[in-house]
Amino acid sequence: MINDEKLTLLVEKIKEVLPKKESIPLHEPSFIGDEWKYVKDCIDTGWVSSVGKYVDLFEKKLADYIGVKRVVAVVNGTAALHIALKIIGVQEDDEVLMPSLTFVATANAAVYCGGVPHFVDVEERTLGLDPYKLNEYLHEIAIIKNNQCYNKITGRRIKVVVPMHTFGHPADIDPLLEVCERWKLIMVEDAAESLGSFYKNKHTGTFGKISAISFNGNKIITTGGGGAIITDDEDLADLAKHLTTTAKIPHSWEYVHDMVGYNYRMPNINAALGCAQLEQLPKFIKKKRELARKYKEALRDISGIRFFEEMHFSKSNYWLNTLILEKSFELKRDELLKALNESGIMSRPIWYPLHQLKMYKNNPKMDLSMTEKLSQQIINIPSSMGLWRGSNE
Ligand SMILES: *Cc1c(COP(=O)(O)O)cnc(C)c1O
Numbered sequence: 001m002i003n004d005e006k007l008t009l010l011v012e013k014i015k016e017v018l019p020k021k022e023s024i025p026l027h028e029p030s031f032i033g034d035e036w037k038y039v040k041d042c043i044d045t046g047w048v049s050s051v052g053k054y055v056d057l058f059e060k061k062l063a064d065y066i067g068v069k070r071v072v073a074v075v076n077g078t079a080a081l082h083i084a085l086k087i088i089g090v091q092e093d094d095e096v097l098m099p100s101l102t103f104v105a106t107a108n109a110a111v112y113c114g115g116v117p118h119f120v121d122v123e124e125r126t127l128g129l130d131p132y133k134l135n136e137y138l139h140e141i142a143i144i145k146n147n148q149c150y151n152k153i154t155g156r157r158i159k160v161v162v163p164m165h166t167f168g169h170p171a172d173i174d175p176l177l178e179v180c181e182r183w184k185l186i187m188v189e190d191a192a193e194s195l196g197s198f199y200k201n202k203h204t205g206t207f208g209k210i211s212a213i214s215f216n217g218n219k220i221i222t223t224g225g226g227g228a229i230i231t232d233d234e235d236l237a238d239l240a241k242h243l244t245t246t247a248k249i250p251h252s253w254e255y256v257h258d259m260v261g262y263n264y265r266m267p268n269i270n271a272a273l274g275c276a277q278l279e280q281l282p283k284f285i286k287k288k289r290e291l292a293r294k295y296k297e298a299l300r301d302i303s304g305i306r307f308f309e310e311m312h313f314s315k316s317n318y319w320l321n322t323l324i325l326e327k328s329f330e331l332k333r334d335e336l337l338k339a340l341n342e343s344g345i346m347s348r349p350i351w352y353p354l355h356q357l358k359m360y361k362n363n364p365k366m367d368l369s370m371t372e373k374l375s376q377q378i379i380n381i382p383s384s385m386g387l388w389r390g391s392n393e
Contacts, residue, residue, distance in 0.1 A: 007332065010305065011339050013298045014381060017291070023344040024382045027218045027320060033280045038272035050245075052268030058275050062228060065278065066195075066203045070237030072229040073266035073274070074244050077192040077214025080227035081109035081162075083264065084188050084210045087239050090115040090159055095151055095364065097185070098162040099129050100355040101371045106164055106190050107354050107363075109212075116156065119355045119365035124374065126311055127322075128171025129163045135179045137366045142183060149183045154364060161185045165194035165204050167380065168220070168319035169310055173199045173207045188212075192227070195220050196285045196317035205230050210240075215270075220284060220319050220385075221277035223270040284385045285317050291387055292318040304328035308378075320380040337379060350378040 018024055042048045059071040074080050090096060092114035098106050100119035107117040120137070123130040142149050142158060149158040161180055163171040180187050191197075191205030192214035198204065205211035210233065215226035229240045247261030266274075296307045308322035325333055333349065340347040353375050354360045355368060 004332065004335070006302065006304070006329075007336060007339055010299070010302055010336065011343055011345070013302065014295070014340065014345055015343065017294045017298050018345065018382060018387055021344070024346060024387070025384065026346045026348060026380060026382055028384045028386070029217055029222045029277075030280070030284070030385045031276075033276045035273055035276040038276050039269060042269045042272045048269040049267050050265055052271075054268045054271035054275055055266055058223075058266070058271040058278065059228075061275060061278050063230070065281065066206060066230060068203070068206050068230045069232045070230070070234060072237060072240040072244060073223075073271055074227045074229060074264040075266060076225045077212055077216060077219075077227035078105040078109055079244070079262070079264040080212035080214070080229045081105060081188075081190060081192075082112045083240050083244055083262070084212050084229050084231075085109055085115065085160065085162075086113045087236055087243065088160060088186055088188055088210055093156050094159040095154070095156050096160045096162060097129075097134070097158060098190075099164055099166075099371070100353040100365065100368050101127065101166065101350065101374060102164045102190065102354065103192070103351055104354060104357070105192070106162055107360055110160075110162075115159070116154075117354065117360060117363050118151070118158065119353075119360075119363060119368060119371075120161075121366055121368050121370045122166075122374065123172065124370060126171050126314075127166035127169055127308070127374065127378075129161070129176060130370065131172055131175035131179050133366070134161075134176070135182070138179070138183050144184055147184055149185055151364065158183070159186065160188050162188050162190050163208075164190040164192070165197055167308075167322050168194050168197045168317040169308070169322075170194065170197050170199040170204050170314040170316065172311070172313070173204075177207060191230075192216075193219065193319050194317060196281055197319075198315040200313050201315075206232070209233065210236050215274060215277075220288070220317050221274070221281055223266065223274035223277070226266050226270050226274060287385050288318045288383065289316075291383065291385075292321055295321055295381070299323070319383065321383045323379050323381060324374070325377045325379065333376060333379065340379075340381070345382060347379050347381050350375055350380070
């Protein structure tokens with residue numbers, strides 16, 4: 001039962017934006033283009049798996065859209081992150097700086113390489129890595145030796161920084177790049193959520209030496225399951241392609257492999273779905289931004305609630321719409337989630353901070369007060385492209 005007036009009003013306001021349906025998912029895919037046609041083509045021709053034209057086509061179209069030299073399509077975003085971190089040189093015992101406020105895959109991918117996730121705090125204005133706090137922290141704990149960064153406390157090398165663009169909102173990349181420069185760190189972006197999001201007019205994922213995107217079923221476009229490694233570095237792209245396709249030396253009939261590779265290649269049938277989805281992406285973004293505008297307007301007069309918006313330097317894809325519950329609301333987060341979900345408005349809190357998960361609770365970390373505060377304040381509300389006008393057009 002909701003008896004708080006404000007809570008009721010908030011639920012009503014959100015309902016006004018949404019179509020009158022019994023249940024509205026947080027995010028569902030839309031297949032309103034040539035998805036069926038391209039997938040059928042795979043089935044009709046028999047090319048559903050590791051050979052076929054759609055993988056090359058998807059990689060090429062995606063590279064054009066993003067404005068990057070090379071794209072390597074893989075089975076999911078986690079695999080993309082794994083390979084990106086591996087080929088950038090994350091080795092046994094290297095520390096990888098990353099937000100604690102991210103999906104668990106960011107940390108897992110570092111561990112797959114033998115690396116150690118080292119958790120960094122986020123900024124309230126972007127929900128992404130805090131460059132200023134990171135820089136101060138590195139002054140305290142890091143030292144440069146032989147042109148490499150080391151953690152004075154653990155003795156381990158700090159190799160990489162992984163900013164993540166939360167819910168599609170770009171992190172403040174320029175000052176982060178300055179921190180990387182000063183501390184001899186490599187940037188690898190977890191751009192899993194930010195296809196179609198730009199920082200200072202340049203696509204997210206193009207600032208890191210190599211970056212990862214996801215096409216999971218809940219992302220802005222989907223290939224069923226899928227991901228991509230993106231980079232401007234031809235050698236890294238060639239290596240990524242080789243490693244993700246079992247490191248087989250091209251030959252018409254012989255099976256010779258020259259490394260321990262991975263079977264991470266995106267199947268043709270998934271790439272076919274991706275090609276059709278990519279054609280729709282500009283439209284999806286337009287509608288998602290429109291939905292965000294409507295939420296913002298509807299919630300304008302409710303005190304204690306902030307609809308999270310893009311920064312002046314960003315253009316966000318508004319993948320998942322985000323509310324920040326301020327002082328007067330904060331303590332009622334779970335009550336609000338319950339009220340929304342019971343009204344058929346599927347909503348959820350942000351991820352449990354990674355430094356509080358059982359397998360990462362002893363990992364190195366800085367003061368994470370903003371992460372801990374925000375993790376209690378953030379909820380996501382329905383964000384599917386198809387909701388933009390209260391119709392399913
Ligand atoms: C979705 C996501 C991933 C992983 O992508 P999958 O395709 O689900 O493996 C990684 N990082 C973040 C931040 C994500 O949101």
